[in-house]
Structure formats: structure tokens, C-alpha cells
Amino acid sequence: MDDNELTRKVFLAGGLGLISLLGGGWLLKACAPPEDTVEEKEKSKWQPSYAQLEESGEFALRIEQAYKYLEDCQLCPRRCRVNRLAGETGFCRSPEKVVVYSHHPHFGEELPLVGENGSGTIFFSNCNLRCVFCQNYPIAHEGRGRMINDEDLAEMMLDLQHRGSHNINLVTPTHVMPQIINAIRMAFKEGLNLPICYNTSGYERAEMIELLDGIVDIYLPDMKFMDGDKAERYNLAEAHDYPEMAQQSLKEMHRQVGDLVTDMDGIALQGVMVRHLVMPNRVTSPREFAFWVAENLSRDTYVNIMSQYRVEFKAFEYDEISRAITSGEFVEAMEWAKEAGLTNLDERSLSQLEIHRYRMD
Template sequence: MGFQPSYLKLLESGELKRRVETAYAHLEACDLCAWKCRVNRRAGQLGVCRTGEKAKISSYGPHFGEEAPLRGWRGSGTIFFTHCNLRCQYCQNYEISQTDAGVEVEPEELAEIMLRLQHLGCHNINLVSPSHVVAQILAAVLIAAQAGLRIPLVYNTGGYDSMESLQLLDGVVDIYMPDMKYADAEIAKRYSRIPNYPQINQAAVREMHRQVGDLQLDENGLATRGLLVRHLVLPNHLAGTEAIVRFLAQEISPHTYLNIMEQYYPTYRAHWYPEINRRITPEEYRQAVEAAHQAGLYRLDR
């Protein structure tokens, strides 16, 4: 028997429908990301994410710039959600994450997009910046699965996720792909304007790994299930790479699949901060990779 996505079991049992109902109830005092604004989004109130009852998307389509186990040869079916629950001052996609550009969609429309990406041959549905629209995603997955969606779901997140959301996603998401951006809370607050990031991020990654385990690949090298972590190297060692790779190796798994990213460049408001207003050096990147190896991590996507 071939691959079967996790959400089909919940669809068959009726649990997926119950998850949708529960998630929409959470919107009435929203705690679906780690900010826990407690606003009533169903009544039009807006919290930090600036998103009401409807999800807003900026674009979608096959993406060939993702990690090899996701992009394969037909691309990862990315859906970029407008807004983000982080405020990264150097965000390379700030037009999407920090502005209001995009189109509001009903769950039925979002489901149709998922099915369209599957029809195009994409290997998975890649939900980019999904933390604030978990309820809407669950509603769309229910509709799409009933209509024939059969490819893995990738939860591509900045890593500032609430336990409430992750519990709703348990058994729905096949592949978790969180960022681990910072090891230090004050640095996170300075550059991404978020409180308690390391504590919340580490708890989220633990829960994600509990749900799906280490990244599993099929005979073609495509990801089918598991955890894939991204870490962006920042100038002047500000991301705390050594502490993050040590956490992954010792407290998650030495088999963690980790993408150590070197593509940082100063954009958006990075010029406000002299210490990050430059690209990283080859030596800084080499040191980050060496730290991962020394910690015991060996599944590195570079």
C-alpha cells in the first residue's frame, strides 16, 4: 500500500470535522498562535496577526526553491498566507508578512487551491506562515480531503506556535517545518519583536517531533512525514546557532533533518541595526555548520 496522508484517518473517523469546529471556537477568544491575543476574530476583531475570520493569501504555486525532499522534480505546492505572527526587522518577504497585500478566501476557495496544486503534480501542500490561520486551514483540508486531496501537508512556520494549535493539528500535519530563529529571548525581542521566543519555540518543536518523529523519505527521496528544521544564520552569531543545534541533537533527536541557511541579506528595516546590516561571511557560515556537526547532527541540508 502506498503513502496515505495523516488527515485521511481523521476524515474517516469524523474527527477532522470535530477539529474544525473546535478550531473556529478558538477564534472567538483567539489563542491559535503564541501571542494568544484573545480577540474575537469571528466578530471582526483583529489581534497581532491582523487577520479576521477569513484567511488571506498572497500567492500560490509550485515552488522549486525548497529543500530537495520537498521540491522533488515537480515542486512543492506552496500557499503563501498574508501576514505573520512575527515582526522580523530583516524579513525578506516583508511585502507578504508585514503589509496587507493579498486576497481573502473562503475555506472552499482555499480547498480548491490545494486540489489545483495536487492536479499540477506538486508533491505536497506547503502552508507558508500558517500559525494565525490554523482554523481556516483545517476547514479547507476537510473540504479538500473529501474531494480527493491525497498528498502530504507541510506546516511551514516561523516557530512561534501555541500548544492549542499544535494539538488541533495532531494527526493532520504530515511534515512540520519550523524555523528555530533564536536561542536568546532578548535578541528575539529586538529583531523580531516577539516575547519569550526560545521557550515557546523549543516547546513547539518538541511537540512537533512527538507527533511526527524524524523526517522520513520514500524511495524517491521525497519527504512523507516528520520534522524538518530551518535555521537562518545571522551576522555576528546573533541567532545563537551553537545553542540551537545542541538543543536539537540532545533534546529532540540526533537524526533531526536541519537546513542551515546562509541566504541572509539585510532588507526591510535591517539598516536600523548596524550589527545585522550586512551579509554573513563564509567563516560565519562554516562555523555554524561545524557547530552542527560537533553537536552530533548529520542530516544537514545546505
């Protein structure tokens, strides 16, 4: 059977919806399909969005546009305006070449990304946000990793596909976006045919996200803070504009790919999946987060409210975040999500809700 052939019936995990044909690939938008449509879908072919972009001749142009930003780097809201092609570095400390910490199938991500064979994760070193509570600080703050060229990165993507991964999951990609999309095109020419997942802190410029339209299939952004003062306090260099930048970017992501679409096995094909890490003392504004998503993206947005906050890196220097969250803090965040009308809450966060409720009894 051709690699491109969709071998699984397509369905939406959330239940209801509307099927739409997007440029040769069938996608289920918001409802369970009638039986005859399912059969038809089995015969159809699914392609990642970048296949269509290449066909249109637009892919190379996007790479050229993105690489230009490295000369006067404005890839993210920091806008350092350094010439990374000439060896200068800005806030993220990222050189011209990509630095990668590791690449491997990962089984700790959301279930629609993991499936049976794992999410094909590539961890990029350095970061353009650098939170004081960073859960990956040796990679993000200290930049541990190996410098590679775009061809090597393309090889990593193909290796992950060869190992059966369900997607290419790009962790902390913002500061190396041009190199990444160049590598995706190289890998595509060698047979890459997996959804691309853009796994970002959310500290993005919407203009840069626009460049990814037709390249990224799945967006996996954090929405860390809804309050600029909190964002400023808990980042090493002020990021007061985090909520504004993240909100604009998430709207653009949702405009491009919409709500989550999965295949018949529940594996993500396209859409936005939003993460919100609950921290002590409501510093992330979980209630505002839930209502913002419901009102500005969609009530059917896939939302993962996470309970695994740990006191890492410099977090112990801030009294209000120098402890784990309580069961009550997690339960109230989940209840606000429900109150906001969010319908597609992550399965594991729902399980955690039961555990934390039990602990409160």
C-alpha cells in the same frame, strides 16, 4: 493505478532505521529496509495522516475546536483575545477570512519537498511574529494578498495536486490554522491525497500544534533565536518568549511525526525539518541551536542551516545585522552542527559549506 497507491519504494534518506506500520500507511523510521520489506511496501498503500483522522470521525471535531479559538483569539503566543469572527483584528492584522498572496509549485524549498514537480506552496499574508529583518515583508507585514473563503483555499490545494506538486506547503499558517484545516478536510473529500507541510516561523503555542496531530504530515519550522533578548530586539513587537514557545512547539511536532521519512525517490512523506537562518554576529546562537536539536529532538533531525540572509526591511537600522554573513560565520555554524552530532544536514547547506570553506582559503 489508484491514486492512493504507493508507486515508489519507501526509504529513509538518512540511511538506517526501522519500519513501522502506522494506521494503514507504511513509514520508514530509521533504517534501510531488507529487500523483502521493500517489495511488501511497494504493494502497500500510503495515505496522508488526515485520511485516518477523517475515518475516525475526529477531523470535524478538531475544526470545531480550532474555530472556537477565533472568537477569543489565542491561536498564537500573542494571545490578543480579539473576536475575529466579529471582525476584530489583533497583532497579526488577520481578519476572519484567509488572505493568500499566491499559490504555485515552488522549486526553491528543500530538495525532499521539491522533487521533480515542486512543492505546492500557498503563501498566506500577514504574520504573527513580524521580524525586523523579514525577507517577505510586503506579504507578512503589509498583508498584500487576496481575501478568500475556505472553499477557495480547498480549490487551491486541489489545483496544486492537479499540477503534480508533491505536497501542500502552507507558508506562515499560524494565524489562519482553523481555516486551513477546514479547507484540508474539504479538499480531502474531493480527492486531496498529498502530505500537508506546515511551514512556520516557530512562534507557536504547543497547545495549538496538538490540534494538528493527525492532520499535518510534515512540519517545517524555523528556529530563529535561542536567546529571548535577541528575539525581543529583532521583532516589531516584543517576542521575548520566542525561544521558549518555539522549543515547546518543536518538541510537540517531533512527538507527532518524528524524524523525516521519504519515499524511494527522496520525496518527503512525514517528519520534522528544521530551518535555522544564520545571521551576522551570532545573534541567532547557532551553536546553542545545534546542540538543542541534538539533545531535545534527535540527532537524525533533518536540519537546514541557511546562508541566504539579506538585509531587508528594517534590518539596516540595526548595525549588528546590517550586513550579509561572512563565510566564517556560516562555516562555524555548520561545524557546530556536526560537533553536536547532527546526521541529516540539508544537502544544499552541505554544498554551501564547501563553497564558503573555499572562499576562506
